Amino acid sequence: MRLSRYFLPIIKETPSEAQIVSHRLMLRAGMIRQSSSGIYSWLPLGLKALKKVEAIVREEQNAAGAIEMLMPTIQSADLWKESGRYDDYGAEMLRITDRHQRDMLYGPTNEELITDIFRREVRSYKSLPLNMYHIQWKFRDEIRPRFGVMRGREFLMKDAYSFDVSKEEGVKSYNRMFVAYLRTFARMGLKAIPMRADTGPIGGDLSHEFIVLADTGESEVFFDKAFDGFDPMAEKAEFGADLQPIVDHWTSKYAATDEMHDPENCPADLNEGRGIEVGHIFFFGDKYSKALGASVQRSDGENTFVQMGSYGVGVSRLLGAIIEASHDENGIIWPESVAPFKVGLINMRVDDEACSTVCEDIYSQLEAAGVDVLYEDTNERAGGKFAKMDLIGLPWQLVVGPRGLKNGVVELKNRASGDRIEMTVEAAVAKLTA
């Protein structure tokens, strides 16, 4: 992408409405713009990063055996009245009336809808286990939206729903999601710790929140120092195998948010910090299947209410969480796996023919190799180009200027480490396409 033809509205000053660093940087880097309180438009750069995060979530869900589908944002109130949550959910649910005066709502979650689909179609235990998910926009009319996309009213969420014939099988489904979540967050460069959670309005008795550590997190967290040495990617996840040992490994050590923390009954030597909840998984048994009459016939011929779990990831919130966890005073530092572009190609002198020729050549080579590259080909001054690249935080900056070209070199800068290395064009292209 050529920056001269891109839409990247940078803000030099610190926006006054943004209190936390991820919100400030997302506004400044031209990723998002607020549309109304807690509701945002995703500008091209922000959308690109959002799609990267979404792709990782999707890959790990698929790997764990979940099947993607898509349910609507607008739902009929009927199912919610049937489950009893139409009244329970309260003012947080955005209620809408259509032209025929039918009660509708903008979905805050999808347990009812998925259960309805299930009960209409599935009759036999032979169809189980089943886990279906979608990645869809949700709306919860938060009392007070804040922190940009971290707590918006409209947000993108991955929610998966598992169906099993028995509690034992249901726990296996739960464990698959548990491990998928460990991998998902790790791949985004995040350290996420599963913590025993309050099940809240969704209900159930088995539940974990996945908390990313960040100073600006919303809840206080307490966890065993042993987590410092835990690496989710070290354990090879074989989703067909018994995952209980991995889950046990991660849940045997103490970890709790403030609401679940028990100072009377925890190890003495704990890490304390703040965290951002980026995922929440529940096993709630037959709570919804009973309310909505979703049952299957077992091999013994008896009918049984299906055992369900639900598994959420705050996809749009993750963008904020990643930036909270990875930035410096100059801007965002994207982990390569979720960076909107892998490399920013900086043409120091657009009006210098030799310089531009080399840049064009590098640009087409990188594009041809499938490298996501943002070519800074504007007429801006050097300082502005550097500041902008640091702000948007692409992992690599390739600086091409007449000064270096005189000696046959370009400069490759690593955003995270700040290291700059001079090398030939060929070496730089080779490094970036490796």
Place this chain on the structure above:
RNA sequence: CGGGGAGUGGCGCAGCCUGGUAGCGCACCUGUUUUGGGAACAGGGGGUCGCAAGUUCGAAUCUUGUCUCCCCGACCA
């Protein structure tokens, strides 16, 4: 919902107390000189001052109402 604050060119703000027809910085456009860490000079465009009533010869400024946004608290992926 309770408490606090703010709405004035795209952004950040001043002006309001003490009414007289709107200003600064950045951004934007043109030109010239510049060009390796957010350039300089000159010229230029852009605002019915959130909205609505009212007071007044006259309202950004005073009064009332209303909408929106932000911050603190209770609630949430």
